[in-house]
Amino acid sequence: MELVVSLAIGVLTGSGVWLLLRSRTFQVIIGLSLLSYAVNLFIFSTGGLRTGAAAILEKGQEGSLAQFADPLPQALVLTAIVIGFATTALLLVVLLAARGLTGTDHVDGRERDR
């Protein structure tokens, strides 16, 4: 399973980086989304891949890693998802404003001189 997830991370990263280096703003946004998927999955996977581990404690129970999934990467990723959403939204609005001001959707605000 580890192999599948790491390959998934690799594919997401590769596609994200490729798009990040493109010249159109929309490509960059999509690239960042893909890259954040990859990074979230990576952070999540550092806690180990546990199928069927309980996520919720019993009342009054002191949990241990033997029975439960690692909550720390999950908490980190949860924060990262929300922050990622906020930055994507901000980037979108900035790019739209830039497009309105410059008339182009090139990342530099002007078409490349040929």
Added chain:
Amino acid sequence: MPDSLILLALIGLPFAASVAAGLLPTHARNAAAALAGGVAVACLILVWAAYPTISAGGVLRTEIAWLPALGLNLSLRIDGFAWLFAGLVTGIGALVVLYARYYMAEEDPVPRFFAFLLAFMGAMLGVVTSGNLILLAFFWELTSLFSFLLIGYWHHAATARDGARMALTITATGGLALFAGVLVLGHIVGSYDLDVVLAAGDQVRAHPLYLVALLLILLGALTKSAQFPFHFWLPHAMAAPTPVSAYLHSATLVKAGVFLMARLWPVLGGTDAWFLIVGSAGLLTMLLGAYIAIFQTDLKGLLAYSTISHLGLITLLLGLNSELALVAAIFHIMNHAAFKASLFMAAGIIDHETGTRDIRRLSGLNRSMPFTARLALVAAAAMAGVPLLNGFISKEMFFAEALTAESPLGLLNILPFAAMLGSAFSVAYSLRFIHGAFFGPEPRDLPRQPHEPANWMRLPVELLVLTCIMVGVLPAATVGPFLAHGVQSVLGHDAPYYSLAVWHGFNLPLLMSVIALGGGVLLYLLLQRHLRRGLDRPPLIGRLEGQRIFERTMVFLSWRLARRAEALAGTRRLQPMLRLIVGAAFLAGGTAAWLRGFGPGNLPASPVDPVLALVWIGGGACAIGAAIMAKYHRLAALILIGATGLALVVTFVWFSAPDLALTQLTVEVVTTVLLLLGLRWLPKRADTPDGVGLEVLSRTRRLRDLGLAVAAGSGLAALSYAVMTRVPPELLAQDFLQRGYTEGGGTNVVNVILVDFRAFDTLGEIFVVAAVALTAYALLRRFRPAPDSVEVPEQQAHADGATAGAVVTGRGEVRDGADWLLVPFTLTRLIFPVMLVTAVFLLLRGHDMPGGGFSAGMVVAIAIILQYMIGGTDWTEERLRLRPQLWVGMGLLIAACTALAALFFGRPFLTTYFAYAELPLIGRVPTASALIFDIGIFMLVVGATLLMLVALAHQSVRGHRAVPRPVEPTEAPVPLVTARTR
């Protein structure tokens, strides 16, 4: 009065009054002056209140812990030497305030002036009373800062701005060096406490880092005291109002340098290096300053160079490594403050009453302002060192020291001659000051008719001149005890024998005085012809200007070097920067892996589940597809990354992370809607079929990017594989799991971490989200679309034509009211309350079961945005009054108040209180304060998400004017919709 109260009031009063003065109305001249004068006099009284302790040989101390772990405490101390300086700063400060009240014009914003002056006074008092080296450096920089503000007070004048900037650059740079030097010194001694440092002189001088500390500290002191080669800032600081010059350049700012050198004299002095650096800087400065002063045509310029020269004299005395020379230096510091302050004030009176300070235009003011002329005459005589005035006595001591100084170098033979020469120069420029301004024929065509100033304006000068005479006639009876306490506290033991008397019999110093006086008069007579030519530049060394070097350096640093560096390493294009960042990240990760060894871990890989493998085959394909489609088929790319996101959600569920799956799913929906809304404003781009023949350059660029992408992807894949096959370290997870219920009161540990254990992070995060939402909203309020996006899109236009009976509503929507999307419309109305209940459910159970404020907030946002999408903006807003800003604000307020509430119960910030309460119908509900915190998060997420989505959605329905683009003379698109801006 207790010591600590005196000390704290002495520092606190000026700063507090500075704030108060700054709050006065702009033209409240009298009120501001009264406040400043009152505070200065109060500080002077405080200084006097400290005298009983000082006269008994004691030291006033107080200490407040600030950063004790770093050895930095707010420790203040006044010993005899600091007391002398505190007296100078407050006494002359009070006189300057009185003078400034009459000097400053009514049009000037005088309260601001006094606010700066008081703050400067506070900073200066801080320097002299600091009992901690770092605190001293701190106040030192404050004096630089406030002197910058004071010098640049008339900021409409370019000279004031330039002078202020130069002073700040030089003195603050010196201050930085001083700070470094103080750190080194503290490192050597092992403490920053001044008492400890002063007692560790031998240890410091023997330490290998001694020279480093010495050089750095001297750099600070010499720049502040305007010593060669840093002297040039001082004349430019003369653009300040004259009261500022009188204050800064007599008793305070420039004296801070010599204060520091005298203060650290027992620690750093006594070595050859000290003698060479301090002595030679002082000697050069004394001669150079005095020489240039003779040829100045501006009264204040003359006084400025004379100040430089006298500071050089004091520095020279400090550099001689003799205790008697130290006595002379401290004595001269006081004498110079008295006569130089009065001379500056006299120059200011002349300027104020005649309108000019140019010696070439002034003459014969003796007739129109006889009283001022007499006062200036006495003060200038004191400066020249005429007997029976205070300057004479310290000069005699200087001559005596010049004759007896010992040093390993044979160069000292020149010292008596240099002393005489400097003194003669000093006589010459004093003569020029008096003769040029007050004697000679009646002045012609002055800007104003000269007359005596107001009595109150002259009073400070009178008092200062009286002091000069008193000290000059009866030195031992007037300043004797003060000087003795000062010297004793610097040396740490009893002072050597010295005699404060006017008459020491016929001896060599007296002969030198006579020669200097005569030589000075002779020099002035000989220079008459040269001076009449009215040149503004001294002969021989006119071209030697530190200022020009300074300006060249500044231009080089801030302009040429910066430009070159930018041309070399900068780019204005995003892609190369991103390429560099990705490349650097790859290299950093790769190097670390290569250095530390790399390979799969020893955990056996779990068996591959075909379902999840299949999910990711689809997910990966979608990601690659999105990468390919994102340029020409944006909608397709959007759908594809949505599918990838779903694969991610499935993965989270698969690996026991229900909370993540929930959040990812809801965020996915909102992100997709957001991007969909954005698509409308992007330009059309068609995939031209003949785009196959890519240019070679473009193709290599793509190949390179592909290489980078593949490298980054395989690198991260390898890294994550290596991580996953190792046992994760048990860092915090175990702890969180154990304490999640027993101490956090929730069974959903992820949620407990977010709202309790790491709630501070979450608090910061929601502030970020709020800031982002407001920024997006603000940007969209001023949004102007590109001209080619203004028209209603093709699809909508077609729909307009195709649907029979449809109307384009006033807001650009195509609706015919009856059966438009009827089924989904009904469904969304039905589903709306269900979604809200779901959200409340998620919110309330969040502490114990998957859910929580984030996902609940997202669900509400989705519910509302669904109504918008299907029902249309008009329909929704008629029925649903949304105030997203209010939600954002309330959410932040609730979260912050919950966090702060813990403080009221005497617990640390963000401490959670929890208990379970039985509610009717709902059952046992955790009423932890964490729940209230979560409600804050919930409201914020609802507000922020809606704020962004609705603002973006409204762009489509509001009227837009295209940005006029003069380059392309296209027809202005006719707005199809009537303008209605929200």
